[in-house]
Amino acid sequence: MRKNYFLSLLLLMITFWQVEASNGSKSINKNGKAARTTVTIPAPPAAPSGLSGSAVGGDATKLNLTWTDNSVDETEFEIAYSTDSTTYLVTSAVAVTGSGSTGATTLNGLTPNTTYYIWVRALRADVARSIGSCTPVANEPTNSAPTGNTPSCWSNLLKISTGAIPAAPTNAIVATPYSQRTNTVYFNDNSADETEFIIERSSSGGAFTQIATMPGVSGTGQRSYVDNTTLPNTQYQYRIYSKNIIGQSVTGATTASFITPPDRPIAPNSLGLISVNPIGLNFIKMYWRNGAPNAIGFYVQQSSDNNSWFTIGTVSANSELGFTATNLNEGQRYFFRVIAFNSGGDSDPSNVLPATTLKRVAPNPAFNLTAKTISTTQIDLKWNLGTQDGVTNNRVSQEIYRSSVSATDGFIRIATIGNYEDSYSDNTCSPKTTYWYKILTANFQGQSPYSNLASATTLGPPYAPTELATALANDALGNTVIKVTWKDNSNDEWGFALERSTDETFATGVLKADLDSNTVTATSLPIEEGVTYFFRISASNQYGASKYSSTVKLEMPVTATPNAPYDLKGKATAADVSLKWGDDSNKEAGFEVERSDDGKTFTKIGTTARNEVTYVDKTVKDKTKYSYRVRATNIKGNSDYTNVLEITTLAKASAGIEIAADEVFQVYPNPTSDGVKVSVSENLLKGSGMIIITDNTNRVVSKTLLSPNQTEYRLDLNNYSEGTYTISLRTDTQQLTKRVYKF
Structure with missing residues (x-):
């Protein structure tokens, strides 16, 4: 199809030129007829050949091209180039003179390390040319010739690659701490084919200038460069490029900006004591001179052996050059020195200053110590302070020692008080205890003798018998x-x-x-x-x-059998029989209660303790007659029996019987140690009354009101002294009296 296109174009041009020739100028032959003129159309330029090229050394974006010029009338050359052999870009080159000459040009702005497809053809800026016939070739450009130009066929195909510049370094840093005159730059080498590294440096924020090159190293990894030309107190920044025969990396690895430290200051001098009051018990004052204008401060160092030093303070270079060492021990020798510093480092030490603090002597003792009893737990102390000279034998503290053992043993420290106190209250005493006291005065260098002893006894309950x-x-x-x-x-x-x-x-x-x-x-x-x-x-x-x-x-020994109890009495209900008798003995260990169903044969049914003169028999039957008797007993034997009491229990529905009229008021036990029980007959409960206790001086010591439905009262004599008391029962109609002995 392309061949037909060029053929049609050629025929059209021939016809055009024929018409122009006949209408333009005509020639007349000898017969008077117009003569026919023949015009010859030049052929297109000849195609270049021998296209070759090479990468431009040091620049991976350029290719140098050369070819053989096979035409004598081209006006320029057209170069087509592509990275994929389908889409071509074109550029032009200057024509050369004469067939067989060598054409040349340089392609710029290419991509490094990339393969290009390149063709070249000659152009003639003249449309009155015949259209040549070109045989299509694979991957050949299809770009049309520029308007007004007749192209030659394309040259041979040149397939060529641009050069590869090395990969740029990265991660450039300067080692810290920075040095005044030597600094090391570290960076990552990301290329395996560099031939060298270019080291650039900027000073004080200015432009970068190359200061050195480094040979390339096989492989990748971290590299370093030592710059021995830096100056103190100067701002620097580094940039590193990689380079090979193709060219230099596009970018460089740039460090952060940094400032080299200044030179370290020279040592201070003339370290000495100040002229007024330079040494005390716990301090030493000193001064020195600054020999370094670039110092920003001073370290003050202290030693106890002129060998091991430690810093005790820092002084600004703008302040007065003096220092006071404090918290020192009394009477101890010390060594001092001063070191200047700035950001560049420390100076050498100054001269060494030896000095010794003042020393205290043991303080004078307290005297005239006295002790005064205040209460069951407090003893107050008072004393006179020992003298002191104001410097070396000043008291630092006073200690109170106390003993509850004796004047010579058992002393323990109970308090530490201030150096000017002359009294103390001991509030930690125990009641009714004798204490001995003494005072010890002390400072950092020693202790005084003890004061005199003082003794006091606290108040409190008496000592136990x-x-x-x-x-x-x-x-x-x-x-x-x-x-x-x-x-x-x-x-x-x-x-x-x-x-x-x-x-x-x-x-x-x-x-x-x-x-x-x-x-x-x-x-x-x-x-x-x-x-x-x-x-x-x-x-x-x-x-x-x-x-x-x-x-x-x-x-208490038992000397005989007990006296017999007496006056056995009782009252019965349908369910029990309550017995009561008199105690006429102080020897019994207890009482035995016996019962008979027939009035002849008695059986022991119970016992009571000493002085217990009542017993309740709950084993009876109703409407039954029983006989009772009681005797006292001890380890010596038994007493005689009481009288025999015959009593009949009531029917279950029957009421109880009254005790005898002469038993309406009973007091027992008698004698007593702590109290008595008073029994009142039920017929006395119908009226109001009172039980009154009087002592042997007829003084009333107790009154108890009679309560309805209460037949027995307990009267407490526990708090009364020994002696005889009278217990009276008084009602509206009568008064009954009993005597009782309290022991």
């Missing part, structure tokens, strides 16, 4: 009594409390006797044979009671 003892004795009338003795260990008691009990825990049968101060003996009454008594005693004053003495016990 000791050596409590009991024994049987006879009183002036020949009666057996218990004599109790003890040792009085206090001189401030108000009295003693002697307690007696029938059990070791002092829970039952307790009698208490309040005795005057300084008493060391007492008689305990009443007593009963066969009983074990327990005794203890305590002293008391306004601050309370002492501890009890140790407990002692006394077992």
Whole structure:
């Protein structure tokens, strides 16, 4: 199809030129006829041949092309190039003179390391040309010739690649810390075919200038360059390119901007003590001179051996060049030196300054120490302070020592107080305790002798009596009594409390006797044979009671069988029989209750404890007659029986019977240790009344109102002293009286 296109174009041009020739100028032959003129149309330019090329050294974006010019009348050459052999870009080249000459041009702006398809053809800027016939070739461009130009056929195909520039370095950094005159640049080499690296540097923010090259290294990895030409206190920045025979990497690896440190300062000098009050107990004052204008500050260092140093302070270069070393030990030798510094480093040390702090001597002791009792837990101390010279024997602290053992042993420190205090209140004392005190004054260099001793005893309850003892004795009338003795260990008691009990825990049968101060003996009454008594005693004053003495016990012997109980009485219901009798003995261990169904044969049905004179028989039948009797017993034997009481239980629906008229008012036990029970007949409950207790001086000590439906009352005599008391039952119509002995 392309061949037909060029043939048609050629025929059209021939016809055009024939018409123009006949209408333009005509020639006349000898016969007078117009002569026919023949015009020859030039052929298209000849196609170039021998197209070849090469990559431009050092620039991977250019290709140098050469070819043989086979035409003598071309006006220019057209070069077509493509990276995919289908879409071609075109550029032009200057024509050369004469067939057989060599044409040449350079393609610019190409992509590095890329394969190109390249053709060249000659152009003649003249349309009056014949159309040549070109045989199509694979991958040949199809671009039309520029308007007004006749093209030759395309040259041979040139397939050629641009050169490959090396990959750019990355990650450029400058090693820290920065140095004044030597700095190292590290960067990543990302190319395996570079021949060298180009090192550029910028100073103080100016343009980059090449300062060195480095040979390329086989393979990739981290590389470094040492710059030995930097200057102190100067801003720098580096940029590194890679390069090979094709060219230089497009970009370079650039470091961050940095500033080299200044030169380190020279050492301070003339370190010495200040002229006024340079040394104290805990401080040393010093000064020095600065020999370095570029110093920004100074380190003050301290040593105890002129070998091991540590920094104790920092001083600005803009301030007065002096320093006070504090918190030093008294009387100790120290060494000091000063070092200047800036961002470039530290100077050499200054001269060494040796100096020794002042030393205290042991302080003078306190004197005239006194102790005064204030309360049960407080003793106040007062003393005079020892003298001091204001510098070396100043007190630093005072310590209070106390002993509760003796004036020589058992001292412990109870307080540390300030150096100017001359009194102290000890609030940690125990009541009724003797304490010894002394004071120790101290400073960092020693301790004073102790002050004089002072002693005081705290207030409190008396000391407990000791050596409590009991024994049987006879009183002036020949009666057996218990004599109790003890040792009085206090001189401030108000009295003693002697307690007696029938059990070791002092829970039952307790009698208490309040005795005057300084008493060391007492008689305990009443007593009963066969009983074990327990005794203890305590002293008391306004601050309370002492501890009890140790407990002692006394077992009362049994000398004979007990006296017989008497006056057995009772009352019956349908379900039980309540018995009551009189106790005429102080020797019984208990009572035995016997019963008979026929009035002849008696059987023991129960027992009671000592002084227990009541018993309730709950094993009876209603409407049955029983006989009862009671006897006392101890380890010596049994007493005689009481009278025999015959009593008949009631029918279950029947009411109870009244006790005898003379038993409307009963008091028991008698004698008593702590209280009595009062039994009142039911017929007295119909009116109002009162039970009154009076002592042997006829003083009323207790009053109890009669309550409806209450037949028995318990009256407490526990807090009353020994003696005889009168218990009276008074109603609207009568008065009944009983005497009772309290022991």
